[in-house]
Amino acid sequence: MSVIPDSPPQPAPDDPHWSTATTAEEAPASTPAANTRPLRSRQGVWALLRRLHFYAGVFVAPFLFLAALTGLAYTVTPQLDQLVYGDELRVEHAAGQQHSLADQIGAARAAHPEGSLAYVVTPPTAEDTTRVVLNVPGLENDRQRTVFVDPYTNKVKGDLTTWFDETPLTTWLDDLHRNLHLGETGRLYSEVAASWLWVLVLGGLALWLGRARGQRAKSVRGVLVPDRSARGVRRTRSWHAVTGVWLSIGLLGLSATGLTWSHYAGDRFGSLLDAVHAHAPALDTSPRSADADSANTGGGHAGHGMAHGTGHSGLSGFDVSLATARKAGLGGALTVTPPAEQGNAWSVAQDDRVWPVHLDQVAVDARTGDITAYNKWSDYPLLAKLSKLGVAAHMGILFGIANQIALAVIAIGLIFGLVWGYRMWWQRRPTRADRRAAFGGAPERGVWRQLPLTVLLLGIPAVIALGWALPVLGVTLLGFLVMDVLAGVVQRRRHA
Structure with a gap:
């Protein structure tokens, strides 16, 4: 929130075409903007935030949409497992004395003598079966064979190919969410989403809080409640922003926990834990x-x-x-x-x-x-605790069904927020007879020239360090900059 200036920018006009600031090339020759260099001020920070939020929203939103959709499907895996694999997971009658683990393992090995015994998981509740996990040659990608035994009757209820105790259905949805079933290459999609999610959330919060201070009379209601009296792009922006405010804590948590087990940022996080001796x-x-x-x-x-x-x-x-x-x-x-x-x-x-x-x-x-x-x-060290609890919360297995409901609400809210963001882009399109376009234009280019020198001197090293800590964020940000420069070259040649 430190990027919010003392004097927030003026609110946008109600005109739905607002968003494409008039550039120096488009300004009339008689205006000062055509002949003077923009002054450096804190307003440049706001302009940069708007441009960054726009580009990140347009290009990263598809990755976030996939992550939210697949994550929403993953939140209901405990219920899906009970529905699909109920015969293996549950006992018929939870009554009587349970057999010893030795007897249950003996029954499992009699039915499945292949492979070697890895470990045994005792039933979490009285209605659950015992899981006897085997390492079986021929199973790839860390897969194991789990034999389910009724502890009351000592009968084998069935067997499944599992991955870290996850059923085949949960494993399939897990892979879909993590890498879209594309292996290590596919993991880049989820790391792009996690790397940019926190940037979009914090940038959106700063822009919305600044607008609320300048336009909506410093009211808490103006920040937390959509403006239903508004119309057009203002109404859509209100729903988009308020949804982001309500979900901000959960979205930031998902971004942080997703990065800890990502490929490149996860390696950096592991190095940090090594350096401070904070591993479990x-x-x-x-x-x-x-x-x-x-x-x-x-x-x-x-x-x-x-x-x-x-x-x-x-x-x-x-x-x-x-x-x-x-x-x-x-x-x-x-x-x-x-x-x-x-x-x-x-x-x-x-x-x-x-x-x-x-x-x-x-x-x-x-x-x-x-x-x-x-x-x-x-x-446990504090970082190890936070990491373990955060991952469990991200997977929806912390605190039971309450965690699942919270994740589902966040995923659905994120999907709606992304849709509203694209709707704003469409609503801000030029519709005049002499100037039409399918979507609205990006905020003004060259806003870095308006940044105070202090912000530049401190911000550039900070961005470089951030790009090292989050490599996917750094590479994609560099890609945005290159694309922006090329777009500027094309625009100048077109005007020339």
């Missing part, structure tokens, strides 16, 4: 006793054997680790993972994203039932 702590599963590697029974050989799908006796390590974790206070759905090397501890991770969030982890010596390491969620 890794659970230490190394052996705690000198004879752990030579143990012939219990957790060491149990985990090693099960990792290769051999034997039934080693499965008892799952129950020992689960019981120990429960005693330590871990609740909800727990992921129990056998050690990759004999002698190492088993890991049990908590996944409870209902407030208050619980994401603790423990390492368990399955031979003795002792906890050898404990990572508490409360001890």
Whole structure:
């Protein structure tokens, strides 16, 4: 908001043709604008914001529209999963004593002896099945086979090819949202959307708040409520801007969290976490006793054997680790993972994203039932917490259905805001008999000449640094500048 000048610009006329400022080439020869250089003032900041907001809106809006549409589809994946895969995900009758994990894994391995055992996820609620996850050769792109077992009857309910515990349908919608099923190249679309979303939101807020101060009598209502008495482009602008104000916090959050797991900006964010040592702590599963590697029974050989799908006796390590974790206070759905090397501890991770969030982890010596390491969620670095919670919120799995509803509202609001933005562009088109066009023109060129020198001296290094931190933003911004220069050359030659 620091870009808002002390004296905001004059409001636009009600004429729907307003938006294309008269350039020096178009001005009559008798006017001072035709013969004098524009003065540097804070008004230049507003002019630059209008031009940047216009170009970013026109060219980035299609990417944002795709991200909003695919994201809206992803918000309902929990309900779609229950509808499509209800037979695998739910039990028939949640009654009676549950079988041990060893028995359930034994039933799953009897039905699916292929591959090796990766980990087991306990049911999040009494109506859910246990998930036995297998690493199976031949499955590509980190896919695994998940076998669903009824913990009450010990019967296998079915199996699915999953990706990080996501069903095939959720995985398909996830890929659609992230990369449009175009692989790493397709990820550029979502990174363009995330890189420019915050620029559009903050720029739009600055322009709208400045207009409200200058035109709508400093009223909060003027900022938060559309002007339904307006007509034409003013009415559309009012709906476009007010929608952006109401959704601004959510849109900025989606932009930030989307950038953290993007390709290029995500690498920069990972480097930042490395520099400040803010990554989530890794659970230490190394052996705690000198004879752990030579143990012939219990957790060491149990985990090693099960990792290769051999034997039934080693499965008892799952129950020992689960019981120990429960005693330590871990609740909800727990992921129990056998050690990759004999002698190492088993890991049990908590996944409870209902407030208050619980994401603790423990390492368990399955031979003795002792906890050898404990990572508490409360001890995570602040950046690691914000990153994990932000990603969960972005995926709609934080705080349950409330998160899904909020995401759906934001996605729908963004779609309407984009449509209103394009409608404004169309409404501002010239309609005079001697000058017609399909769309309105861009704001005046050359506004950088009106910027105060202080803004230029501080702004150029800041933009360069921002382009390094967000490479896709930097490259596309450079593309806008090149395109703008070429358009200016063409315009000058046309006038000449």
